[in-house]
Amino acid sequence: MTLSNPGLVEKRRGEIALQAKENGAGVLGVSGDWTLHSKAPGAAGMMSAIDAAESVRSLTFETSDLTMWDSTFVTAVLQVMEKAKVKGIEIDLGGLPSGAQRLVALASAVPERQGARRTTSRDGFLVAVGKGWLDFQKTSLATITFLGEATIALARFSVGRAKFRRVDFMIAIEACGPKALPIVTLISILIGLILAFVGAVQLRQFGAQIFVADLVAIAMAREMAAIMTGIIMAGRTGAAFAAQLGTMQVNEEIDAFRTLGFSPMEFLVLPRMLALIVMMPLLCIYANILGILGGAIVGVGMMGLTATEYYVQTINSVSLFDFAFGVFKGVIFGIVVALAGCLKGIQSGRSASAVGDAATSAVVMSIVLIIVLDGLFAVVTSILGI
């Protein structure tokens, strides 16, 4: 073969030949290149050569034609050794290159730790269901314990006995207040606009444009402000809480709190929960105002209502109760977001992907709970007729 490209040395293909003698002695002739980048029969090739000659009871290697080898060769030898042990074939490694002999010896120097290897057996359906049920019980218990502890922490706080750093509280306040404002602003105005548009199309048919103000105001005050801020906070703050506490778990920081007698519940969860309890009502009120503003933009700008008309109609349509009820729901959603975030963070496993999972499941859990709770509120208020 001509070397058209002088930089490329032609690789010789690795080959095997097994010579079996009458007395059960086999000589495994290995030749050519046995490297990661050459084509070699590998362990499978060696095995099938041995399998083919059934009479072989002992095996030696003949490697004088072996031009190049690396750890793929050593791995193949190790696999053959294992197989040979099972089949009761004696192996003499004397024929291997001395470097390969040493690597083989090193690889088998520390015997496999008993019980350390994980058996990856696939569970049957019933086993999987059973395990799932046990898991569910465990997590439910953990969740209930967490809720209980959180309640106790809140109670201790209300009698002034909870210990946490004021700084942590202020940082949490900043994270769920000022820093959340831009996104709450954007989403609320858009929600107001959308509600007004949807309403406008319908109401115009009856010439009842003015009721757009009622529609926007009531929808915002009773539902949308609380739900949307809840969901925004779940995505922004709940995920952040879970990731923060999860990372602290990975880094053993939570253990360090525990051993020093600081309750992670008071020290980490409480300031975050309080921050959301304080900020959610404010954010809700803010979202209400901006949502109504968004409605007004459509009402005044595109439907020919005057600003005064719109304002008066809005004021008359929502009662203080509607407004307060929305804000109250907002507080509940805030607590849900804080608890879900902290719960998932504290329960997080000790790896980067576990922290990611914690953040994801915190968001999912908060959003599901927010929607479910909102549904419950709707049912209860309609039964009570308020």
Added chain:
Amino acid sequence: MTNITPPPRPHIEVTGLDLRYGDFVIQKNLTFTVGRGDVFIIMGGSGCGKSTVLKCLIGLKPPAKGRVQIGETDFWGAEQQQREAMMRGFGVLYQSGALWSSMTLAENVGLPLGEYSNLSPADIRELSAMKLSLVGLSGFEDYYPSEISGGMQKRAGIARAMALDPEILFFDEPSAGLDPISSKLLDDLILELRESLGTTIVIVTHELASIFSIGNNSVFLDPITKTMIAQGNPSELRDHSPNDGVREFLNRGKSHEDRSGPSSVSVKNAEAAT
């Protein structure tokens, strides 16, 4: 090596301890005692469960079986509140440092002081700075853990562990990541703490030099048999342990020409087999 005469009652008494993660046995049937004022070394190959044993002693991981007696009290048999109170008498350096990442070094050290003492904030700061200077970190009071190196984090972790002048200090690999000089200074500090404050110190370490210069008692955990295979003064174990693996570990595997690492306690048997 100074030899301390053992006081009547050991500080920590471990009897028949089994440790497991789920069904996976980490160590079983551990029985050892740590005297008051001992520098007690927990050693053994990587992954044999030293940190896990430490976690059990500091109250983070309940044992599957057995008893841990600290002073007069059955540590794991006690009510949680009592256990937590006892835990406040411990200072712990975690293997990863575990500094609180949202606080500066001074705040890390000062937090426990602020909680469990009546010192004024100014005094706390002074005291924290002093503890940090003991580990060679003066001037770094206002740095955040993420702004200092791994070895410095370890040292800051030691300063935090010492914050409350605890009765027992637990160090998980304090000298991992330290240069030889800092590691020597740390040994001096440990001896000084024992001399001056009478602190009992339990250390997980692989550093042979410090094992011999500071340790006066030790236990050797084996990953294969999953139990302890030696206990006693490390220098004596090095010269007279009946167990080859222990002697080999403490002699840096010198009894064999092989370059086997400290984890290959049973290299000898395996080599004989091949």
